[in-house]
Amino acid sequence: MLLSxxxxxxxxxxxxxxxxxTAFHTTASADQQPAPVTPAFSVSALAAHTLADVSGVGAxxxxxxxxxxQGFGVVRAESGEKAVVDTSMAREGITSASGDGFVxxxxxxxxxxxxxxxxxxxxEVASLAAGVTSYRDTNVRPGxxxxxxxxxxxxxxxGEGARTYGxxxxxxxxxxxxxxxxxxxxxxxxxGTASTSTxxxxxxxxxxxxxxxxxxxxxxxxxxxxxxGHTDFNWKSDKYRFALHATVNWxxxxxxxxxxxxxxxxxxxxxxxxxxxxxxxxxxxxAKKLGSGSNYVDVRMVVHATNPFCSGxxxxxxxxxxxxxxxxxxxGNYTIRSGKHRLFPNNYxxxxxxxxxxxxxxxxxxxxxxxxxxxxxxxxxLTGRYGSF
Numbered sequence: 001m002l003l004s005x006x007x008x009x010x011x012x013x014x015x016x017x018x019x020x021x022t023a024f025h026t027t028a029s030a031d032q033q034p035a036p037v038t039p040a041f042s043v044s045a046l047a048a049h050t051l052a053d054v055s056g057v058g059a060x061x062x063x064x065x066x067x068x069x070q071g072f073g074v075v076r077a078e079s080g081e082k083a084v085v086d087t088s089m090a091r092e093g094i095t096s097a098s099g100d101g102f103v104x105x106x107x108x109x110x111x112x113x114x115x116x117x118x119x120x121x122x123x124e125v126a127s128l129a130a131g132v133t134s135y136r137d138t139n140v141r142p143g144x145x146x147x148x149x150x151x152x153x154x155x156x157x158x159g160e161g162a163r164t165y166g167x168x169x170x171x172x173x174x175x176x177x178x179x180x181x182x183x184x185x186x187x188x189x190x191x192g193t194a195s196t197s198t199x200x201x202x203x204x205x206x207x208x209x210x211x212x213x214x215x216x217x218x219x220x221x222x223x224x225x226x227x228x229g230h231t232d233f234n235w236k237s238d239k240y241r242f243a244l245h246a247t248v249n250w251x252x253x254x255x256x257x258x259x260x261x262x263x264x265x266x267x268x269x270x271x272x273x274x275x276x277x278x279x280x281x282x283x284x285x286x287a288k289k290l291g292s293g294s295n296y297v298d299v300r301m302v303v304h305a306t307n308p309f310c311s312g313x314x315x316x317x318x319x320x321x322x323x324x325x326x327x328x329x330x331x332g333n334y335t336i337r338s339g340k341h342r343l344f345p346n347n348y349x350x351x352x353x354x355x356x357x358x359x360x361x362x363x364x365x366x367x368x369x370x371x372x373x374x375x376x377x378x379x380x381x382l383t384g385r386y387g388s389f
């Protein structure tokens with residue numbers, strides 16, 4: 001059977017999911033109450049070998065080997081329903097399936113009462129009840145690509161083991177065997193021929209200028225710091241405080257870092273005259289490879305850039321500061337395994353992959369007080385959400 005090797009991997013990497021027994025099914029927006037259903041294409045079903053391979057491609061053919069290597073195939077559920085299945089992230093605890101007018105996601109919850117929200121192309125489409133770890137979306141169009149996120153809702157004490165998942169899903173043009181097979185083959189071949197993927201972490205101040213804090217910096221009440229002058233999270237913009245990029249070469253699995261920190265400028269508030277400028281050190285900002293496999297790479301990214309004019313208060317300097325660990329696949333899926341950042345400035349994380357951009361994370365800053373290391377400057381958790389934002 002074509003998916004036998006992929007299913008065997010999933011069975012080894014993913015514990016049996018008693019959690020994945022119910023799911024949410026939606027046909028409309030997130031404010032409507034979804035109806036619970038039993039997932040047909042869950043990680044547990046793959047691990048239990050209950051899904052029959054119906055790809056219609058020889059396992060030893062070039063196409064068959066590509067499907068297996070990239071974790072794609074066509075399977076039939078016990079109900080008889082067929083779908084394109086992406087098992088490339090099964091080792092991380094999530095799979096996706098797409099068929100005639102639906103997308104189904106199934107994942108491993110980090111705790112039995114974990115709650116999640118689902119986004120599609122950046123818009124929230126569902127908020128799930130505690131313990132639900134599958135989701136079916138029927139508000140999709142045939143022949144359309146979507147980017148989903150599965151985001152934990154974290155308690156105030158945090159969520160040990162929580163992960164944010166990102167899955168790219170292509171809905172087949174129809175439910176015919178030919179359409180399903182073509183979708184699986186297209187996805188697998190695109191992943192197989194992928195050259196590079198770049199994860200970028202950018203921080204920017206949306207205002208053109210911001211008032212300097214009253215204390216903790218060399219310049220205070222009568223001065224302003226220069227900003228970047230744009231509110232949009234635009235991957236094309238070259239206006240930012242810092243930018244850190246990690247480019248994965250899929251042939252060698254090598255990760256090449258690239259970083260840039262723009263100068264901090266001080267202006268006199270009375271006449272707008274530039275008084276001084278300095279550039280923060282980039283020595284503590286870096287990206288590196290942690291590990292890799294046949295179709296994935298693990299990346300560590302750390303950003304740290306202080307305001308060179310602010311010594312801070314109480315011995316704690318304010319800084320743009322954060323770190324994350326991410327698993328990235330050749331097909332463009334990802335897992336944020338761990339990560340936090342200080343809530344200043346605006347933070348934007350995205351993936352540039354084969355000419356396409358996937359937005360991973362957008363977060364506006366909390367307070368200018370972060371410039372002086374104030375204890376009121378909160379941290380954001382990249383593995384999930386605390387409350388709403």
